[in-house]
Amino acid sequence: MTIWDKIYKNYQKGGLAWASLSEGIHPLFRSFLVESEFSSKSVLDIGCGMGKYLKFLQSKGFKTDGIDSSETAVEATKNLLGDGSMILCVNMFEFEIPRNKYDLIISISTIHHGTKENVKRLIREIHALIRKNGKIFITLPDLESAKKWDTFKEHENLSRGVYAPLSGPEKGLPHSFYSKEEIEIIFSIFKEVKLDLDDIGRWIIRGEK
Numbered sequence: 001m002t003i004w005d006k007i008y009k010n011y012q013k014g015g016l017a018w019a020s021l022s023e024g025i026h027p028l029f030r031s032f033l034v035e036s037e038f039s040s041k042s043v044l045d046i047g048c049g050m051g052k053y054l055k056f057l058q059s060k061g062f063k064t065d066g067i068d069s070s071e072t073a074v075e076a077t078k079n080l081l082g083d084g085s086m087i088l089c090v091n092m093f094e095f096e097i098p099r100n101k102y103d104l105i106i107s108i109s110t111i112h113h114g115t116k117e118n119v120k121r122l123i124r125e126i127h128a129l130i131r132k133n134g135k136i137f138i139t140l141p142d143l144e145s146a147k148k149w150d151t152f153k154e155h156e157n158l159s160r161g162v163y164a165p166l167s168g169p170e171k172g173l174p175h176s177f178y179s180k181e182e183i184e185i186i187f188s189i190f191k192e193v194k195l196d197l198d199d200i201g202r203w204i205i206r207g208e209k
């Protein structure tokens, strides 16, 4: 059972709504969707959690696929979406994204759960495999803001900007944090990149292939 599987099981029993679990759809995601034009609508959510973004996108006419490493989250998403969606329990760093299948790839509060090498490789794969003119909506945590987050007050410093909390539900799990400059470099492979820092210290990154 993964750390996140335990978090979801606890949440389903009425426990703590850890991290972004109790959040609604991000206001910048709503405006991104209103402003974006799609010639076809096929989305992949990396770290789909309990499926709230995919449910929202399904209601907007998207064909919805998702991956998550928690079995509990995957089951909940499958039940929420019904037939017709591909929802897989896999590690995002090992998953082969189907080439030219997606017009939109999203990942909210997820892809920083790993080392910087793995995160960078995954972003490069997203760029390589999404359809031409495909769009991304990805969040990554800000390096400066992380210092104020309760979870990371006590942490092990694994490498520059990579921390593992020493207590709490995510104890021991590596998390990568980013400065604006790092994000600008990593996402420079995309066109029309837009960056905002939200009120809890996440970089909200939009772009296009």
Ligand SMILES: C[S@@+](CC[C@H](N)C(=O)[O-])C[C@H]1O[C@@H](n2cnc3c(N)ncnc32)[C@H](O)[C@@H]1O
Pocket: 004, 005, 018, 019, 020, 021, 046, 047, 048, 049, 050, 052, 067, 068, 069, 070, 073, 090, 091, 092, 093, 107, 108, 109, 110, 113
């Ligand atoms: C903070 S939750 C966000 C879930 C969802 N995107 C949302 O906004 O509600 C982080 C998610 O990342 C998933 N996750 C963490 N590491 C992962 C990995 N290596 N591969 C796939 N999913 C992973 C967890 O299971 C969890 O669902």
